[in-house]
Amino acid sequence: MATLILAExxxxxxxxxxxxxxxxxxxxxxxxxVLVAGQNAKAVADAAAQLTxxxxxxxxxxxxxxxRRAEPLADLIVSLAGQYDAIVVPGTSTGKNVAPRVAxxxxxxxxxxxxxxxxxxxxxxxxxxxxxxxxxxxSDKTRVITVRIAAFPAAAAGGNAPVxxxxxxxxxxxxxxxxxxLSVSDRPELASAKVIVSxxxxxxxxxxxxxxxAPLADQLKAAIGASRAAVDSGYAPNDWQVGQTGKVVAPDxxxxxxxxxxxxxLAGMKDSKVIVAINKDGDAPIFQVAxxxxxxxxxxxxxxxxxxxxx
Amino acid sequence: MKILVPVxxxxxxxxxxxxxxxxxxxxxxxVKMSMNPFDEIAVEEALRLKEAGKATExxxxxxxxxxxxETLRTGLAMGADRAxxxxxxxxxxxPLAVAKLLKAVIANEAPGLVILGKQAIDDDSNQTGQMxxxxxxxxQATFASKVALGDSSVDxxxxxxxxxxxxxxxxxxxxxxxxxxxxxxxxxxxNIMKAKKKPLDxxxxxxxxxxxxxxLTVLKTVEPTGRTAGVKLGTVDELVAKLKQAGVL
Ligand SMILES: Cc1cc2nc3c(=O)[nH]c(=O)nc-3n(C[C@H](O)[C@H](O)[C@H](O)COP(=O)(O)OP(=O)(O)OC[C@H]3O[C@@H](n4cnc5c(N)ncnc54)[C@H](O)[C@@H]3O)c2cc1C
Ligand SMILES: Nc1ncnc2c1ncn2[C@@H]1O[C@H](COP(=O)(O)O)[C@@H](O)[C@H]1O
Numbered sequence: 001m002a003t004l005i006l007a008e009x010x011x012x013x014x015x016x017x018x019x020x021x022x023x024x025x026x027x028x029x030x031x032x033x034v035l036v037a038g039q040n041a042k043a044v045a046d047a048a049a050q051l052t053x054x055x056x057x058x059x060x061x062x063x064x065x066x067x068r069r070a071e072p073l074a075d076l077i078v079s080l081a082g083q084y085d086a087i088v089v090p091g092t093s094t095g096k097n098v099a100p101r102v103a104x105x106x107x108x109x110x111x112x113x114x115x116x117x118x119x120x121x122x123x124x125x126x127x128x129x130x131x132x133x134x135x136x137x138x139s140d141k142t143r144v145i146t147v148r149i150a151a152f153p154a155a156a157a158g159g160n161a162p163v164x165x166x167x168x169x170x171x172x173x174x175x176x177x178x179x180x181x182l183s184v185s186d187r188p189e190l191a192s193a194k195v196i197v198s199x200x201x202x203x204x205x206x207x208x209x210x211x212x213x214a215p216l217a218d219q220l221k222a223a224i225g226a227s228r229a230a231v232d233s234g235y236a237p238n239d240w241q242v243g244q245t246g247k248v249v250a251p252d253x254x255x256x257x258x259x260x261x262x263x264x265x266l267a268g269m270k271d272s273k274v275i276v277a278i279n280k281d282g283d284a285p286i287f288q289v290a291x292x293x294x295x296x297x298x299x300x301x302x303x304x305x306x307x308x309x310x311x
Numbered sequence: 312m313k314i315l316v317p318v319x320x321x322x323x324x325x326x327x328x329x330x331x332x333x334x335x336x337x338x339x340x341x342v343k344m345s346m347n348p349f350d351e352i353a354v355e356e357a358l359r360l361k362e363a364g365k366a367t368e369x370x371x372x373x374x375x376x377x378x379x380x381e382t383l384r385t386g387l388a389m390g391a392d393r394a395x396x397x398x399x400x401x402x403x404x405x406p407l408a409v410a411k412l413l414k415a416v417i418a419n420e421a422p423g424l425v426i427l428g429k430q431a432i433d434d435d436s437n438q439t440g441q442m443x444x445x446x447x448x449x450x451q452a453t454f455a456s457k458v459a460l461g462d463s464s465v466d467x468x469x470x471x472x473x474x475x476x477x478x479x480x481x482x483x484x485x486x487x488x489x490x491x492x493x494x495x496x497x498x499x500x501x502n503i504m505k506a507k508k509k510p511l512d513x514x515x516x517x518x519x520x521x522x523x524x525x526x527l528t529v530l531k532t533v534e535p536t537g538r539t540a541g542v543k544l545g546t547v548d549e550l551v552a553k554l555k556q557a558g559v560l
Contacts, residue, residue, distance in 0.1 A: 010473075069478065070441065070451050093471040097453045100406070100441035109407045109526035112436045122530065127435050128322070132330045132337055135530040174450035178466060178477040191472070195559070220560075232491060238456065238470045245430070245490055247472070253559040263327065270538060274559045276550065282543070291541035292553050304547045309560070 001085040002031045002055070006077065006098070007048050008090045011038045011066070014047035016192045017090040019154035022051055024147045025088040026155065027117035031055040034161075035080065037073055037168075039066040045163045054161040062168025067177040068094050074101035076169045081106055086120070086143040091248075092191075099146050108140035115151035129244040129267035149191055150250035150271060183237055190240065193223035195253045198242055198269070201229035202258025202279075202298060209235040212299065213257065216306045225249065225269075227259045243268035258298045261286025278302065312423035312460075312482075313368045314357040316391065317413055318350040320375055320382040321433040334531040337433075346382045349428025351389075351495040352488040356458055357426055358390045359493065365460045366424070368392050372416055374409050376400060380511060387506035388498030394511040395420075399523060403434070408516075408523035410442035415519035417447065422483065424465065429454050429487040440487035450480040454489040 003025045008015040018034070025032045032053060036045040037060045045059040058080070064072040077098070081087060087102060089095040091113050103110035115133070116124035122137045123145065190196065197217040203209040209230065217224050226236035228243060242249055244267035254272035259265060261277070261284055269275070270289050277290035278298050287293045294301050322328055323343040331338050346354075360366040371386035373379040374397040383394035397412050404412070417425065430437035444451035452467035456475065459466040468477045470489045480486075498506070516523045544550050554560045 067476070070444070070453075074445065093454065093469075096437050097441065097451075100438035101445040101451065103438070104407060104410060104442035104445035107407075109405050110436070110438050110442075111527065112438060126535070127532075128328050128337060128433060129435065130535060131328050132532050133535050134532050137528045137530055138526065139528065140526050174481050175452070176479045178479050180471075180474065180476040182471075182474040182476075228490065237474060238491065239472060239474050244432070244435070253554070264324070274554070274557050275538075275541075276554070287543065288540045289538045291557070292550055293541065293543040294547070294550060295543055301547060305550065308547050308551050 002033060002083065003028050003086040003088055004033050004035055004077070004080060004084040006089045006095060007034050007036045007044060008092050008094060009036065009038060009041060009044040011041045012043065014044045015092070016154055017092050017149045018048060019051055020149050020152040021088055021090040021147045022053060022155040023152040024114065024117060025086070026053050028086050028120045030086065033058055035060065035077065037065045037068065037076055039063060049161040049163050050157045050159050052156045052159040054159050056161050057163045059163055059165050060168045061165065064171040065168050068098070069175050069177060070098045070101050071174050072169045072171055073098045074105060077102045078105045079169065081142060084142065086145065088145045088147060091146045091148050095146050099144055103144035106142050106144065108142050108144055109138065110144045110146065111136060111138060112146050113148040114145055115148045129263050130270065131263065148248060150248045183239055187217065188221065188223045190223045190225055190242070190247050190249060193249070193251050195220045195222035196225045196249055196251045197222045197255045197257065198225035198227070198259060199230055199236065199257050200227040200259030201233060203230060203235050206235045212302050216255070216302055219306050219309045227265050256286050256290070257302060259286055260284045261289065312366050313370060313420065314360060314366045315370050315372060315417065315420055315422035315425045316350065316353045316357050316386065317372045317409070317425070317427050317439070318354065318382055318386050319347045319373065319428070319431050320344050320379045321347045321431055324348055324432055330532055330534045334533055336529070336532050344378070346385050347428050347431050349430060349488050349490070352490070352492050353426040353428055354386050354389050354391060355493045355495040356488060360460055370395065370420060370422070372397065372413065374399065374404050374412050383511055384506050385498065387509045387511070388503040389496060390502065393509065396511060396513045397519065398513055398515050401523065404523055405525050405527060406436045406438035406442055407526065408521070409439050410446055411521045412516060412519055412523060413443050414446045415521050424460065424482065424484060424486065426486045426488060429489055440485050444485040447485070449483055449485050451485045452478050452480055453487040455486050456489050456491045458486060458492065
């Protein structure tokens with residue numbers, strides 16, 4: 001049969017998580033269709049059609065799908081499920097929200113956050129905050145899978161798949177969208193950034209966080225991340241949190257500043273290519289995963305590093 | 312209104328787990344176990360709603376072996392009114408089966424709101440709440456950082472990838488908690504004593520008429536390929552040189 005993937009987007013732009021999910025889906029060895037569910041999302045469907053390896057794009061466009069609420073979105077996916085033996089969804093907040101709803105409606109057990117496709121019914125996935133890797137085999141007729149985005153490279157552009165319009169589902173009225181408070185930033189997105197500069201509790205205030213972290217991030221054209229302690233203390237917004245329960249990232253370069261390296265934080269960044277730790281405590285666990293460490297006061301070292309890079 | 316809170320017994324979050332050398336799983340012998348941290352937050356939220364006069368009763372439910380009774384007692388000591396143990400001998404029960412069992416419990420209990428954790432920190436599945444909502448045909452709001460309960464609806468602010476969003480759900484509804492929803496209380500000694508006398512009912516998958524058999528087979532469990540500690544450098548200039556060498560600048 002075939003595989004259906006759910007596109008990640010905001011109605012205007014196709015998110016790179018889609019191309020990464022596509023790579024995982026193609027490893028199942030079947031033709032892959034992409035579902036774009038949204039409102040006024042034609043541009044997104046056209047962008048999805050250009051990903052190499054896509055058989056066709058299904059565009060469901062309507063009011064009920066505007067904010068990708070779980071109830072109408074799950075109904076839509078379930079209505080298509082008969083034509084697919086695998087439904088592969090990005091492990092984004094939208095994907096994690098809707099996929100288990102789909103799985104339960106299909107009476108199948110979801111396989112969460114896969115990091116590797118071993119065979120079409122067998123996958124690797126991290127458990128215990130990434131401290132163990134489980135290989136699981138599914139016996140369900142339809143496999144519903146979410147993908148750990150950081151674990152797969154993005155599929156290339158260069159395709160030209162047809163876009164087919166399908167009906168948007170009705171709205172049961174069980175839920176409604178009240179509003180959103182989304183961060184706007186010119187920086188690269190955390191999930192797909194090549195370089196991430198991350199700050200912890202040691203920054204001490206939102207002002208210091210900005211004053212110390214932002215110039216280094218500017219210099220490196222980096223995204224900014226944070227530990228849970230920094231987010232909880234209000235130094236950084238929630239969508240910057242890296243870790244077991246925040247975002248999982250794997251950039252080329254991750255610079256951890258004033259972060260101790262709790263297992264829950266490591267779970268979100270230990271697959272980065274190169275890790276740098278700046279911490280005044282030489283015994284901090286972050287140094288056990290860091291390629292390069294500076295044992296020093298961040299308030300002197302980070303401005304010095306920013307300056308050295310500018311030269 | 313009654314609030315139901317499913318709580319799971321898991322390895323304590325401060326334990327560094329060990330994978331068994333033969334690949335058969337994680338070594339849980341003599342390891343400290345606790346209530347899943349997100350479930351503590353769920354219990355706390357339910358208690359606050361009760362204390363604010365918006366809920367009348369808080370019932371905690373756990374699916375697991377007799378040991379899960381300890382976790383339920385923790386919930387009772389925090390302030391929950393009653394507990395239900397769905398007892399199984401299985402080492403673990405998959406989220407789909409947990410959701411089916413909870414649905415059966417809900418048929419008897421008829422809560423107006425169910426608050427779960429967003430994920431169990433052992434299996435890291437992040438599924439059960441969404442599955443339960445699907446099976447019941449109820450609306451869902453996952454990853455909650457704020458819950459405002461009204462008479463016939465609940466407004467939930469959710470932590471999403473780009474920031475925050477707020478949904479309004481018709482009751483009855485499912486909410487799953489994120490870390491910043493609240494800070495859970497500790498149970499005081501007198502409350503721990505009182506909890507011993509609170510009702511804890513037992514039932515089973517058979518009594519509830521639910522097939523809880525697994526759909527996934529775990530073929531093996533291994534340690535992740537570890538990183539080794541690198542080098543500590545003396546100066547910023549050395550660091551810049553190393554990063555250039557590594558090709559990441
Ligand atoms: C269920 C659960 C889920 C969690 N999920 C996450 C998650 O997703 N992400 C996450 O990050 N955490 C998570 N945590 C929290 C985690 O356990 C840690 O509490 C948190 O990561 C600590 O943040 P931190 O390293 O910034 O703070 P601390 O642990 O307080 O570390 C601060 C560090 O800064 C150093 N320092 C202090 N001053 C200076 C200075 N002037 N110069 C240089 N260094 C300095 C100190 O030596 C210390 O190592 C979770 C916890 C639980 C229970
Ligand atoms: N065995 C269980 N008993 C009670 N509640 C559970 C159980 N398993 C999962 N849950 C609930 O479902 C949430 C999400 O778990 P999971 O889907 O396994 O990540 C947990 O935070 C609990 O609230």
